[in-house]
Amino acid sequence: MPELPEVEVVRRGLVRWLRGRTITSVEVLDPRSLRRHALGPEDFIGNLQGTTVVDVVRRGKFLWMPLRDTPSAAAAPEQSVPAVALMAHLGMSGQLLMQDPSVPDEKHLKVRLRLSPADGMPDELRFVDQRIFGGLFVTDLVATDDGGPGGLAESPLPLIAEEAAHIARDPLDPAFSFGLFYSRLRKRRTGLKRALLDQGLVSGIGNIYADESLWRAGLHYARPTDKLRRSDAERVIASAREVMLDALEAGGTSFDSLYVNVNGASGYFDRSLNAYGREGQPCNRCAAVGINSLIRREQFMNRSSYTCPVCQPRPRNGRW
Structure with missing residues (x-):
């Protein structure tokens, strides 16, 4: 989709x-x-x-x-x-x-x-x-x-x-309020990725870009939202914005030949993904500093989540 x-x-x-x-x-x-x-x-x-x-x-x-x-x-x-x-x-x-x-x-x-x-x-x-x-x-x-x-x-x-009218603003919206987002985020008792997928909290972040944003931010999807530091929340929103802007520059992510823009051209940001769909492949960040770590896939809400076990360690008190 x-x-x-x-x-x-x-x-x-x-x-x-x-x-x-x-x-x-x-x-x-x-x-x-x-x-x-x-x-x-x-x-x-x-x-x-x-x-x-x-x-x-x-x-x-x-x-x-x-x-x-x-x-x-x-x-x-x-x-x-x-x-x-x-x-x-x-x-x-x-x-x-x-x-x-x-x-x-x-x-x-x-x-x-x-x-x-x-x-x-x-x-x-x-x-x-x-x-x-x-x-x-x-x-x-x-x-x-x-x-x-x-x-x-x-x-x-x-x-x-x-x-x-029921959905929240997205990270590319000039009127997006980080303060409002963080205040609402801290009131949730859930995992970070589940919160990012909640369109009533922040809109526009789907499964692909949630995994990519969390990888860039170096955060695991199960981090508890009610204990998340402001600096970590700022980092994940900044990462989401960066990922989406990079995807826009590339024309979008197309895993399905049916997705095309108004001129009939497919996107190609999938060539630049660091986490999503890369199960068993080296983590680019870890490889850059000589660490051998492979991206892993886990079941998540009837979908899949892709993380690096080294630079995105799972928290002991994590939540789904």
Whole structure:
């Protein structure tokens, strides 16, 4: 499943092609991709046709496009503030692709949005989904609980898609508060990785980037959160931010050929991973100082965790 850097790669691509353009028509080829839009395809189409995409916003792995009813710059101020958004849930295999109409339809094309013409830009946004775990839907925008921007965007507004309002800010969000994160973290009685995967505490950190962040920070996933020093918490958040920025520079991590960005290109950060998926391989940090230590894999919450037994020692009082 795409993680935060993959979704941010998609956001950056979409905002380049979509911002300020009007949705002229909508074609639903498979209603199953609209199952999260409770009122069905006709209402979905009616809510989108004739609207203008104001921006593309991301918080954690949630992605949405605020919509304005009119593109007119002379509209009254209350009309210029978007009230609804088109939200995309990529699921396991969802793709948002910008294509020219001349490009043949993809095999698993589910929804097509035609856009107002723009010089040198593709005129269609296509939602493709082989496994049909993802989908599109229209949602209300609500005020953020802290008065800050809803998420990462080109023109941030203090609005957030209703379905994303319950999740915390992510480490790449300029409005992320370490103080608030640490205060909430210390109140938990759980293991550090389990806490990092809790989207209500900090969003956007999935299994891959949790392992990579903990490896960079030199911390074991079972470290108790209620006893974690502030300096250790600062180090793991800084590591998470560094890992995600490195992944963004590389275009995301792609273990699945189905993940592509808006231009159809796969990510390749998996070539730079230090922990995740490297069971039985030398730990790069230990090897650099002449220590022979192999990355090990352990079962964790029906998944796997990858750690170095030397530079990420398991605490005696660890928690899952």
